[in-house]
Amino acid sequence: MADRAVVAPPVDRRTEAAALAELVLCENLSQTSGWAARWSARISGADGALLWVPHSVDPALLCIAAAGEGTEQALRRSIPRDEGLASELLRDRAVVVFDGDAISASHDPLLHSLPSGIRQCVAIPLDVDRFAVGLLLLLFHTPRKLHDDADQLNAFIHHASPALARALRAERKTIGMLHAIERLTNLYDLSKAFTSTIDIQGLSRTIVNKAVDFAAAETASLWILESGAPVLKATGVNERFDVAEPSEPAGESLAREAVAGGTSIVRGSWLAVPLIDGETTIGALVMGNKRGKRDTFTTADEELLSDLARQAARAFQVAVERAQATEVRVESERLEEGLRLASEIQMRMLPSGNPPLESDTPFSIHAVVRPAKQVGGDLYDFFRTDDRLCFFIGDVAGKGIGAALVMAVTQTLFRAHAPLHDDPASLLSAINVRLYEQTDTTMFVTAFCGFLDLHNGRVRFSNAGHDRPLLISAGNPLRPLESKSGLPLGVLPKFHYAVEEVALEPGDAVLLYTDGVTEATNRDEELFSLERLRGALESRGSHDPSALIGAALEAVDRFAGGTAQSDDITMLSILYRGAGVPMTFRRDVEELQNVFAFLKSFDFVARFRPPIDLAVEEIFTNFVKHNPDGAGGIEIRVHRQGGDVSIALTDRDASPFEIAADPDINLPLEKRVPGGLGVYLTRKMMDRVEYAHDKRVATVTLHKRME
Amino acid sequence: MFEIREGPNRELILSGRFDASQTEKARGVLLALSEGKTLDFRELDYISSAGLGVLLAAQKRLSERGQSLKLIHVNNHIRDVFHYSGFDQIFEIG
Numbered sequence: 001m002a003d004r005a006v007v008a009p010p011v012d013r014r015t016e017a018a019a020l021a022e023l024v025l026c027e028n029l030s031q032t033s034g035w036a037a038r039w040s041a042r043i044s045g046a047d048g049a050l051l052w053v054p055h056s057v058d059p060a061l062l063c064i065a066a067a068g069e070g071t072e073q074a075l076r077r078s079i080p081r082d083e084g085l086a087s088e089l090l091r092d093r094a095v096v097v098f099d100g101d102a103i104s105a106s107h108d109p110l111l112h113s114l115p116s117g118i119r120q121c122v123a124i125p126l127d128v129d130r131f132a133v134g135l136l137l138l139l140f141h142t143p144r145k146l147h148d149d150a151d152q153l154n155a156f157i158h159h160a161s162p163a164l165a166r167a168l169r170a171e172r173k174t175i176g177m178l179h180a181i182e183r184l185t186n187l188y189d190l191s192k193a194f195t196s197t198i199d200i201q202g203l204s205r206t207i208v209n210k211a212v213d214f215a216a217a218e219t220a221s222l223w224i225l226e227s228g229a230p231v232l233k234a235t236g237v238n239e240r241f242d243v244a245e246p247s248e249p250a251g252e253s254l255a256r257e258a259v260a261g262g263t264s265i266v267r268g269s270w271l272a273v274p275l276i277d278g279e280t281t282i283g284a285l286v287m288g289n290k291r292g293k294r295d296t297f298t299t300a301d302e303e304l305l306s307d308l309a310r311q312a313a314r315a316f317q318v319a320v321e322r323a324q325a326t327e328v329r330v331e332s333e334r335l336e337e338g339l340r341l342a343s344e345i346q347m348r349m350l351p352s353g354n355p356p357l358e359s360d361t362p363f364s365i366h367a368v369v370r371p372a373k374q375v376g377g378d379l380y381d382f383f384r385t386d387d388r389l390c391f392f393i394g395d396v397a398g399k400g401i402g403a404a405l406v407m408a409v410t411q412t413l414f415r416a417h418a419p420l421h422d423d424p425a426s427l428l429s430a431i432n433v434r435l436y437e438q439t440d441t442t443m444f445v446t447a448f449c450g451f452l453d454l455h456n457g458r459v460r461f462s463n464a465g466h467d468r469p470l471l472i473s474a475g476n477p478l479r480p481l482e483s484k485s486g487l488p489l490g491v492l493p494k495f496h497y498a499v500e501e502v503a504l505e506p507g508d509a510v511l512l513y514t515d516g517v518t519e520a521t522n523r524d525e526e527l528f529s530l531e532r533l534r535g536a537l538e539s540r541g542s543h544d545p546s547a548l549i550g551a552a553l554e555a556v557d558r559f560a561g562g563t564a565q566s567d568d569i570t571m572l573s574i575l576y577r578g579a580g581v582p583m584t585f586r587r588d589v590e591e592l593q594n595v596f597a598f599l600k601s602f603d604f605v606a607r608f609r610p611p612i613d614l615a616v617e618e619i620f621t622n623f624v625k626h627n628p629d630g631a632g633g634i635e636i637r638v639h640r641q642g643g644d645v646s647i648a649l650t651d652r653d654a655s656p657f658e659i660a661a662d663p664d665i666n667l668p669l670e671k672r673v674p675g676g677l678g679v680y681l682t683r684k685m686m687d688r689v690e691y692a693h694d695k696r697v698a699t700v701t702l703h704k705r706m707e
Numbered sequence: 708m709f710e711i712r713e714g715p716n717r718e719l720i721l722s723g724r725f726d727a728s729q730t731e732k733a734r735g736v737l738l739a740l741s742e743g744k745t746l747d748f749r750e751l752d753y754i755s756s757a758g759l760g761v762l763l764a765a766q767k768r769l770s771e772r773g774q775s776l777k778l779i780h781v782n783n784h785i786r787d788v789f790h791y792s793g794f795d796q797i798f799e800i801g
Binding site: 678 | 726727753759764784793
């Protein structure tokens with residue numbers, strides 16, 4: 001049956017020349033193969049010819065040229081398959097002649113599709129250097145012997161085969177290029193489609209839609225690994241095909257397999273491709289039912305979908321990261337807003353650092369909190385009762401919202417408890433108990449609390465592990481207030497703090513601060529230090545609280561040079577002016593014990609106490625005796641300035657009275673009377689006594705220099 | 708706190724602060740004296756004109772009977788008060 005047509009020298013030189021001349025006009029594979037089919041039919045005297053050329057992209061043979069009546073029809077009808085006769089013939093490289101019986105009996109589509117009336121088919125494989133370039137089918141209505149035209153045909157084939165090979169190579173190159181371009185275009189389209197989708201749901205849908213489109217598949221499902229198991233994110237059906245969306249997404253096990261293996265899997269009508277971003281497999285794409293010439297997924301589909309899967313994986317990862325980043329940003333923005341609010345609330349809880357004070361207030365006060373970027377836990381507070389200024393500074397360990405809350409609790413406790421306690425130690429102990437109950441054990445607060453007695457400048461204070469305040473006193477070097485430091489608040493359920501005392505002379509100031517001041521850092525991470533703070537305070541001659549704090553802040557800023565501080569900077573300063581607040585006593589000599597106690601609180605030099613007591617007693621009892629039914633009490637105000645003390649006694653409901661004439665102290669006993677002696681003694685004991693009366697307000701002012 | 712009590716030698720010991728609010732208590736004791744007394748001031752910290760007034764009244768009353776009060780252990784402050792008021796001339800201060 002096989003009969004090899006062997007190369008022979010050309011017989012008809014004219015025909016050959018005409019054929020070759022036409023070849024020059026062929027620009028591509030299609031024209032070249034058409035040319036070859038036409039001329040081979042003509043040369044061999046066949047009624048028709050078909051030329052099958054193996055295509056580079058689709059491994060199936062493509063029918064690309066026909067000549068003769070009816071063969072065009074055959075060309076359109078037939079879709080040969082690589083597993084069919086044509087490829088078999090190509091592989092065998094032998095000329096095969098099929099007669100009419102063989103043709104009609106054959107079920108091979110190649111022969112089956114031939115136009116009717118063909119009684120003989122001669123199949124001639126064409127090759128160049130043993131590479132198949134085509135299969136020529138010569139078709140005859142009347143069977144005949146091939147040998148008749150064999151020489152001339154062989155001569156033509158000898159020229160046609162290399163021409164076809166060149167055309168094929170060119171075509172392959174072009175197709176390869178087109179393929180590459182298509183692939184790039186696809187990738188570009190994909191990346192554009194993928195990156196323009198912001199939300200994960202939308203992206204998932206885009207991925208499956210693109211996948212069914214690109215692979216010409218009916219369905220696709222996207223599986224993404226969540227905690228190691230594939231979770232269905234989206235399914236899609238190809239709109240080009242009339243397919244119902246599957247009611248149940250299939251392919252979970254395939255997805256699992258593709259993820260595990262890291263490569264694509266073709267199984268039956270399924271194709272699963274893993275989604276790999278860099279080194280990370282994030283899921284798989286499962287395609288169902290290829291639609292097309294052969295209805296199975298090819299390696300080309302695998303390649304195409306691998307490209308798509310890579311793009312999809314990247315896009316998916318980016319989307320997830322973006323979503324997380326957005327979430328984190330939203331969360332952190334929310335947190336930041338919360339913290340800002342907390343900080344604002346916190347600042348509002350603190351009393352103004354520059355409270356308006358009446359001109360005769362015996363103290364000046366100034367306070368500043370400069371919060372760090374993060375909400376911290378510094379606080380100060382102060383409030384005044386008639387005769388006392390309670391002040392407090394605290395530093396909650398830690399930062400953030402927790403510290404801010406503890407700070408708020410601490411301040412609330414201070415406010416609530418301060419009026420109930422007569423000394424700062426019992427106040428701190430009370431705050432400590434409650435802080436310990438209300439906060440977790442890792443939270444604690446260092447604090448310093450003082451009670452300034454406005455009559456006499458005495459400060460009783462207690463220290464709970466806080467930096468010792470500085471005492472700025474005229475004529476003395478600046479010094480820390482020596483104090484026993486107790487445990488910070490909130491450390492132990494019960495702690496007894498010590499009370500200590502310092503007497504402020506008029507003009508003395510104290511500065512309370514938190515370690516945010518001394519531990520402020522510069523670019524080189526050096527600490528501002530207590531030394532620099534002292535230097536800053538001493539450089540300012542004034543003891544005015546706002547001037548002191550201003551000097552300290554200025555020095556801190558100069559030192560830090562714009563370096564952001566990690567801790568709150570808090571300062572509270574109090575200047576004792578010495579113009580003591582008046583104390584009001586009942587119009588009753590029985591009040592004398594209280595008057596003496598009041599005077600005692602000023603801690604006058606011992607030897608001056610009795611004469612001062614006496615002078616005050618004499619004037620007080622005079623007021624009482626002179627006007628026993630007067631309205632209101634009798635005020636006593638003590639003012640110290642250095643060694644000078646002046647004590648003013650005021651009766652706001654007094655008729656004018658005369659100061660009694662001095663008694664004659666040299667009279668004998670029987671002539672002496674007690675009257676007038678008190679005022680006389682007062683004048684003797686004091687350096688100066690002033691008397692004023694205006695609109696029922698009588699004031700006697702006693703002056704004494706204590707030296 | 709102001710107090711008057713009798714000492715081991717029948718002297719009267721004054722203690723504390725003899726101010727205007729203590730005159731009633733002092734009067735009750737000192738104006739009831741019918742004979743001369745030594746007043747021991749060693750525990751007396753303070754005295755004002757009100758106290759002087761009581762002492763003056765007591766001294767006057769006793770002097771009518773030829774008796775008198777004698778003061779001992781007087782501190783500096785009280786000594787000053789007695790001096791300024793001329794009472795050091797009407798009391799014997801030991």
